[in-house]
C-alpha cells in the first residue's frame with residue numbers, strides 16, 4: 001500500500017516511513033507548501049491542511065500538524081511552534097523558560113484522505129524541558145525540540161534515544177499506528 005505524506009518537514013517524513021513500514025505501508029513524501037492558520041487548535045490546523053491538499057486534487061494522502069506547549073505560557077507556542085522557533089531559536093527558549101515551570105507537552109494530529117474517506121488521529125506526549133539548555137545542541141532536521149525534551153518517566157532527552165526507543169514516547173508514532181490500523185481496514 002502506498003500513501004503520500006504532504007509535508008516539508010524531513011523529520012516527520014522519516015518518522016512516518018519508519019513506523020508505517022512495519023505495517024507494509026510505503027510513504028511517499030509530497031513537499032507542498034500548505035497555508036496554516038496562526039491560531040486555534042492543532043486539530044483545526046490539520047483539517048485545514050487536509051482541505052487544501054484535497055482541493056489540489058490529491059487523495060490517498062496524509063497531513064500532520066504538531067506543536068509544543070509550555071505550561072508556563074498556557075497555549076503557547078502551540079500552533080505557532082515552527083514560526084516562533086525559527087525566530088527565537090534555543091537562545092529564545094532558554095530566556096522564555098528561565099525561572100519558569102519547565103513542564104511541556106507535544107500535541108499532534110494526523111488526518112488522512114483515503115478514497116474520499118477521512119481519518120483523524122490525535123495524540124500527546126507529556127514531559128519537561130531540559131534545564132539548563134546547553135549551548136552546543138545539534139538538532140535533528142525539522143524536530144528541534146527532541147534534544148531538549150525529556151518525556152515523563154525518563155531521565156534522557158528524546159534526542160539521546162535510538163529511533164526505536166523514541167517510538168515508545170512519540171505521540172506521532174501512536175497517531176501513525178492508529179492511522180495504519182484504520183487504513184488496513186479501509187483497503
Ligand SMILES: O=c1[nH]c(=O)c2ncn([C@@H]3O[C@H](COP(=O)(O)OP(=O)(O)OP(=O)(O)O)[C@@H](O)[C@H]3O)c2[nH]1
Pocket residue numbers: 006007008009012036064065066067068081082085106142143144145146147172
Ligand atoms: O522536536 C520536535 N519533535 C517533534 O516530534 C515535533 N513535532 C513538531 N515539532 C515542532 O513543531 C513544528 C510543527 O510545525 P508544523 O506541524 O506546522 O510542521 P512543519 O511546518 O514543520 O511541516 P509541515 O508538515 O507543515 O510541512 C515543527 O516545525 C517543529 O518545530 C516537533 N519538534
